[in-house]
Amino acid sequence: MTEQTTYLQLFTIFSRVGLFTLGGGYAMVPLMEKEVVTDKQWLGHEEFMDILAVAQATPGLFALNMASHIGNKLKGVRGGIVASMGVALPSIIIILLIAMFFHAFKGNIYIEKIFRGVRPAVVALIAAPCFSMAKSARINRRNLWIPVVSCLLIAAFGVSPIWIILAAGVGGFIYGRITSHHNEEHPIR
């Protein structure tokens, strides 16, 4: 797969993600997962979640961080640049056009109508992959508390997702350290 990937492909896929991400941030997750994991199979489901966690905990924009990593994985540093530019370029061009020619865009009634239809759909697109992700994350009775507590802390108590990821990372690190000498000869997977 990796051998056949061209810079043009990388750019096209990521610009498609950039172009159809409405609402920013997490709205990009289902699109990128569909394009990059399900269709192109550039990464597995688990790896996609891993990089999602890392991208979230790293400064900068989520979508761009993910693009940098995926591009780098497939085609090295230049691949990272191409993928990031793919995500960013539609934005830059569209905003420039609006700034230069369509300043009236803001109050446009048709845009508003389209958005009233799109917004609930975006929420559904974000919610839908939770179940397949739960499977990839191997959520079982023993670790079910992790997503539940994370979700509660963020949604009900306003804790920043970054703290959740860092806490999970530290927890995993400590757990790994404690268990590593028992499992040295049986690494996970």
Place this chain on the structure above:
Amino acid sequence: MIFLKLFIVFSKIGIFNFGGGYAMLSLIQNEVVEKNHWLTNAEFTDIVAISQTTPGPIGINCATYTGYTSVINEGYPAWSAILGAVLASLSILWLPFILMLTISKFLLKHHNSYIVQSVFRVMRPAIVGLIAAAALLLMSEENFSSWDESPFAFIVSILIFCFAFVGTRLYKIHPILMIILCGIAGLLIY
């Protein structure tokens, strides 16, 4: 020199931004409106509204537009404002890009180590909670309207939500197609 200042300010915003687009908006507001007075608060509010209703990462949209308007407001011609827009967007990207690339190289090298795997083994379930929380938080009046505001819009929103949920989950409709379909639905229904 506005261009040098744009570069410095937006590089700073890029690297100090934890938590994605929405967190970035307040950083941009602070630097561009409060500290440097390139934009008025009203101009910035307009830019945020447009950034939210255009495709792409909100942080990039906002940086592009802010860069453009700041240069215009400083009295430069429109062609150099294009430069300002591109400069602001790229300035926001480059430091996180280098950081992420470093992390990426580390990950690709050590992804199968026991410690890295156990870190991710705990992070993955947390990510599921994170996404669920994002979806819950987005189930807001802003996205769905409300029964009090307009029962019609509220019901339509819920129907669209169910349609999109079932469509992507059971019938594997492509998310891009789904967004286009629901955009057309909005245009026809409202």
